[in-house]
Amino acid sequence: MPASPLHEAIAHNKARYEEYAHGTFLRLTDKYHGAPRGSVAIDGRVIYGYPSIGRILRLETGLQHQFRAPFWVEEKVDGYNVRLARVGDEILAFSRGGFICPFTTDRAPDLAELHILREHPELVLCAEVAGPGQPYISGHPPYIQEDVKLFVFDLMRLDQPGYLPQPEKRELLQRYALPAVQHYGRYTTDQVQEMRELLLKLTAEGREGVVMKEDSSRDHRAKLVTSYSCIDDIRGTVDHLRDLPAEYFTGRVLRLALFLEEQGETKIGDLRLQLGSAFLDGLSKAIEQWKQEQRVYHTHRCRFRNPENARRLLKHMKRSTGHLHVAQRRLEKEGDYYVLEFDKLHAGMTGLLGHALGGGLVFD
Amino acid sequence: MPASPLHEAIAHNKARYEEYAHGTFLRLTDKYHGAPRGSVAIDGRVIYGYPSIGRILRLETGLQHQFRAPFWVEEKVDGYNVRLARVGDEILAFSRGGFICPFTTDRAPDLAELHILREHPELVLCAEVAGPGQPYISGHPPYIQEDVKLFVFDLMRLDQPGYLPQPEKRELLQRYALPAVQHYGRYTTDQVQEMRELLLKLTAEGREGVVMKEDSSRDHRAKLVTSYSCIDDIRGTVDHLRDLPAEYFTGRVLRLALFLEEQGETKIGDLRLQLGSAFLDGLSKAIEQWKQEQRVYHTHRCRFRNPENARRLLKHMKRSTGHLHVAQRRLEKEGDYYVLEFDKLHAGMTGLLGHALGGGLVFD
Numbered sequence: 001m002p003a004s005p006l007h008e009a010i011a012h013n014k015a016r017y018e019e020y021a022h023g024t025f026l027r028l029t030d031k032y033h034g035a036p037r038g039s040v041a042i043d044g045r046v047i048y049g050y051p052s053i054g055r056i057l058r059l060e061t062g063l064q065h066q067f068r069a070p071f072w073v074e075e076k077v078d079g080y081n082v083r084l085a086r087v088g089d090e091i092l093a094f095s096r097g098g099f100i101c102p103f104t105t106d107r108a109p110d111l112a113e114l115h116i117l118r119e120h121p122e123l124v125l126c127a128e129v130a131g132p133g134q135p136y137i138s139g140h141p142p143y144i145q146e147d148v149k150l151f152v153f154d155l156m157r158l159d160q161p162g163y164l165p166q167p168e169k170r171e172l173l174q175r176y177a178l179p180a181v182q183h184y185g186r187y188t189t190d191q192v193q194e195m196r197e198l199l200l201k202l203t204a205e206g207r208e209g210v211v212m213k214e215d216s217s218r219d220h221r222a223k224l225v226t227s228y229s230c231i232d233d234i235r236g237t238v239d240h241l242r243d244l245p246a247e248y249f250t251g252r253v254l255r256l257a258l259f260l261e262e263q264g265e266t267k268i269g270d271l272r273l274q275l276g277s278a279f280l281d282g283l284s285k286a287i288e289q290w291k292q293e294q295r296v297y298h299t300h301r302c303r304f305r306n307p308e309n310a311r312r313l314l315k316h317m318k319r320s321t322g323h324l325h326v327a328q329r330r331l332e333k334e335g336d337y338y339v340l341e342f343d344k345l346h347a348g349m350t351g352l353l354g355h356a357l358g359g360g361l362v363f364d
Numbered sequence: 365m366p367a368s369p370l371h372e373a374i375a376h377n378k379a380r381y382e383e384y385a386h387g388t389f390l391r392l393t394d395k396y397h398g399a400p401r402g403s404v405a406i407d408g409r410v411i412y413g414y415p416s417i418g419r420i421l422r423l424e425t426g427l428q429h430q431f432r433a434p435f436w437v438e439e440k441v442d443g444y445n446v447r448l449a450r451v452g453d454e455i456l457a458f459s460r461g462g463f464i465c466p467f468t469t470d471r472a473p474d475l476a477e478l479h480i481l482r483e484h485p486e487l488v489l490c491a492e493v494a495g496p497g498q499p500y501i502s503g504h505p506p507y508i509q510e511d512v513k514l515f516v517f518d519l520m521r522l523d524q525p526g527y528l529p530q531p532e533k534r535e536l537l538q539r540y541a542l543p544a545v546q547h548y549g550r551y552t553t554d555q556v557q558e559m560r561e562l563l564l565k566l567t568a569e570g571r572e573g574v575v576m577k578e579d580s581s582r583d584h585r586a587k588l589v590t591s592y593s594c595i596d597d598i599r600g601t602v603d604h605l606r607d608l609p610a611e612y613f614t615g616r617v618l619r620l621a622l623f624l625e626e627q628g629e630t631k632i633g634d635l636r637l638q639l640g641s642a643f644l645d646g647l648s649k650a651i652e653q654w655k656q657e658q659r660v661y662h663t664h665r666c667r668f669r670n671p672e673n674a675r676r677l678l679k680h681m682k683r684s685t686g687h688l689h690v691a692q693r694r695l696e697k698e699g700d701y702y703v704l705e706f707d708k709l710h711a712g713m714t715g716l717l718g719h720a721l722g723g724g725l726v727f728d
Contacts, residue, residue, distance in 0.1 A: 054725030061723030222725060241618065246610030251728055253613075254605065257647035258720060276640030283621035356622060359425030361418030361586060364615055 005033065006041040020100050022088065027098035034161065038098035043087050047094060048161045050081055050126055050154075053211060053221045057258040059196055062222065063189040069216040070189075072166050073198070075182035076223055077151045078141050078208040078232070079130025084108060085158065086117040099320075102312035103135050106304045111150035116176040123172075126154035126163070128181070135313055135342075138298050139236035142206040147303060151181045153211065163219060182207075186215060196263060203228040203268070227263075227271055230256040231278045238282035239289070239296060242348030286346075290353040296346040299329065303337040310340040322347070369397065370405040384464050386452065391462035398525065402462035407451050411458060412525045414445055414490050414518075417575060417585045421622040423560055426586065427553040433580040434553075436530050437562070439546035440587055441515045442505050442572040442596070443494025448472060449522065450481040463684075466676035467499050470668050475514035480540040487536075490518035490527070492545070499677055499706075502662050503600035506570040511667060515545045517575065527583060550579060563623075564631055567592040591627075591635055594620040595642045602646035603653070603660060606712030650710075654717040660710040663693065667701035674704040686711070 009015035009032040017024045025042035028035055028049065036049030056062030063071075082093045082104050091114055093104030108114060117123060131148035132140045152173060155164040163169070173180045184198060202209065209225035230252040237244060253275070260271055286296045304310045310331050317326045321344060329341035356362060373379035373396040381388045389406035392399055392413065400413030420426030427435075446468050447458045455478055457468030472478060481487060495512035496504045516537060519528040527533070537544045548562060566573065573589035594616040601608060617639070624635055650660045668674045674695050681690045685708060693705040720726060 052727060054727050056723060057720035057726060058723060061721060063723070065723030066725065238617075241614055246614040247728070249614050249617075250605055250610040253602075253643050254647065254716075257644050257651065260644060261648060261651050270637075270640075272640030272644050273634075273637045274640065275643060276636030276638065279617050279639060280621055280624060280636050283618065284625060287621065287625050352618075356421035357425060359420060359422060359427070359429030361430065362421060363416060363418050364611070 006035060006039065006046055009033075009035075018099065020092075025100075029097075036161075038094070038096050040094055040098045042092075045087075045158045047083055047085050047124055047158060048156060049098060050083060050096060053223045055223045055225070055255075057224075057255060058262055059199070059224065060192050060262070062224070063187075063192060063195065063212075066220065066222045067189050067212070067214050068220075069214050070186050071212045071214045072186055073184040073195075073210050073212050074153055075151075075184070075202070075207055076209040076211045076225065077128040077130050077153075077181055078139055078229065079128040079148075079151070080134065080136045082127055082129055083156070084114070084117065084125040084127065085123075086121045091117055099316060102309040102316060103302055103304070104129055106306055106309035107148065109305070111148070112152075112178050113176070116172065116178065120172075122158050124156040124158060125152050125178070126156060127152040133302050135300050135302050135317065137236075139232060141208070150179050152178050153181045165219075166213065166215065181211075184210065187212075199224065199226055199259075200263060200268070202226050206232070208232075225255060225259075227256055227259045227268060227274075230259065231271070231274050234275070235278035235282050238279055239286035239298070240346035240349050241283070242352050243346045286349055287353060287357070290350065290357060294350075294354065296349040296353060297343040298346070299341060299343050301339065301341045303334075303339055305337065307331060307333075307338040310338055313340070314342060317342070317344070370399060370403065370410055373397075373399075382463065384456075389464075393461075400525075402458070402460050404458055404462045406456075409451075409522045411447055411449050411488055411522060412520060413462060414447060414460060417587045419587045419589065419619075421588075421619060422626055423563070423588065424556050424626070426588070427551075427556060427559065427576075430584065430586045431553050431576070431578050432584075433578050434550050435576045435578045436550050437548040437559075438517055438575050438577065439515075439548070439566070439571055440573040440575045440589065441492040441494050441517075441545055442503060442593065443492040443512075443515070444498065444500045446491055446493055447520070448478070448481065448489040448491065449487075450485045455481055463680060466673040466680060467666055467668070468493055470670055470673035471512065473669070475512070476516075476542055477540070480536065480542065484536075486522050488520040488522060489516050489542070490520060491516040497666055499664050499666050499681065501600075503596060505572070514543050516542050517545045529583075530577065530579060545575075548574065551576075560627060563588065563590055564627060566590050567632070570596070572596075589619060589623075591620055591623045591632060594623065595635070595638050598639070599642035599646050602643055603650035603662070604710035604713050605647070605650075606716050607710045650713055651717060651721070654714065654721060658714075658718065660713040660717060661707045662710070663705060663707050665703065665705045667698075667703055669701065671695060671697075671702040674702055677704070678706060681706070681708070 006026055009028055014030040014032045015026050015028050018027050025040055028037055028039040031037050036051040038049035040047050081096045082101055084091055084093050091108050093101045093108055095101045128151045129148050130141055131144040133147040155169045187195060203226040206228055208229040211223045214220040233252050289296050314328055325345040325347055327343045331338060331340045370390055373392055378394040378396045379390050379392050382391050389404055392401055392403040395401050400415040402413035404411050445460045446465060448455055455472050457465045457472055459465045492515045493512050494505055495508040497511040519533045567590040570592055572593040575587045578584040597616050653660050678692055689709040689711055691707045695702060695704045
């Protein structure tokens, strides 16, 4: 698709102009004519969005039902989704929603050697950024102890939806020594038991789950998460339970129950205690924080190469999270980086705990 | 308020006519000019609705904040709310929403000797009906092993909002030997420790909680539930998690966390394990039921004196729950009663489990 059809979406209220350093670009706020939400038209080119992948909740029937051919299995990493692309002379990182991410754009040179985008300027890297030093979510994989890491999982081409075939992608990732998600091999739909064992191994390693990609021209995909992921998500976000849709929590409890049902009791350890602890210990932390400081918040600490990008990130966060809910603590040079610390206020939880701990009446 | 002002609510789309054996009556579908939702105008009289009582989530601040005078403490029973009143020659039971409940109306003579309504036809009994033999909710107090029991907690007068004062109410309940909720005495706002101990005792006894009623002309009220209630509610309803608002579950987890925070770790036993088990064991039961019968449902078993009321109940249930979601299993005479068995289909859970266990893709 050349850039112009995306411009039609404006008339249908499904696209918006955004500003960036060199002018404006267009961002799809909703899917439009086959282009996913988050697709962007910039500098005369289109970078297609990364559509969400459906999840299966049961291996035995799910593999049979979803796949007509063998499929590749890759790690699903617990971070945020970005697309890295060359725009003019720069490499820009786009968020799932099609915003330019000032943090990822700033740190791109640290995350990977990106010669690939200089030698193949028509390519787009689809990747997860994960780690405790990221600005968006509070959780991170336990095997990343500091800052952030990049995990490429797909390559796209400018102006084209869809992804490069798996062998071509892997060859390029290897040739350019790009950091990629773990690759667990090619499975057939009757390898249910092998997949169960893989999921158990990933649970034990504290990994989020897998993405399965059919080895066929239709490249059909599905994801599946571990019990670790369900519980870790709850533990990591229950302190702002009132700032998320309640379905966020009930959905994860349901996934966990189906995981337990598929894997059987004996192999997993005490999921009941883990689940109850995730809820109650996480909330207990939020209550303690409110009692100490009369608010519930999370402090993010991110490193930047250029302090201007830290300011851009804060501006972006204030726009998406609410102006009063993001507050800078400090922005200071430390060694080669500028360290930004900011608090994200959990307004719903702060309000509820203030009311409840203060002895107010709740009607529900 | 005479009956006529309630009729004004029709013009504001806040009241509906309902049919009953002797004609029609009016039911407020929303609050209107100080009359709560569920108020009814019938046979020239008004029976005021029973408004919902706000809950406190913390004793220490809640008692101070809510009450300006000592307050009576009564058991909050886990059942459904009815108002029993004399209409013409009959005693009718009205649900919270202002419908005539065919089950409670049928069984009223078994639930209590209602001489009081013959000698004082201007009185209205506000009560909870609880037990495994009731048609509405699946949970019940562990101390009621079969059928249903009535627990009166307030008296009202026809055409008047508000309740009789506590001493007058208790005198009448005693004089007419009416079954009433447990009365735990009169407390002052500084008896926080005593109230904490009472709540712990009620948790151990499997009771839902307390309703506190200020001993003053304003008769201000607040309720507070036990950790037992939070966990028992989740265990009893998680099999139809997708048929209830997700906030039903997250709200109870929050209450539990605040209960734990107030009462401290040591006195309560392992709430973490209890909470996790309530979620996972309840869901596991639903999954098993789906695997056996390809649907998730609950079978209710209720006794009636008059089979016509059983048919009325089913009609009422089909109207409120959805025609296809209620199915009669049998209606047969057993001893002095007609036993109605019917299934309530949990359509959301049946659909979700069918999709998920069948290997379908879920987008969320």
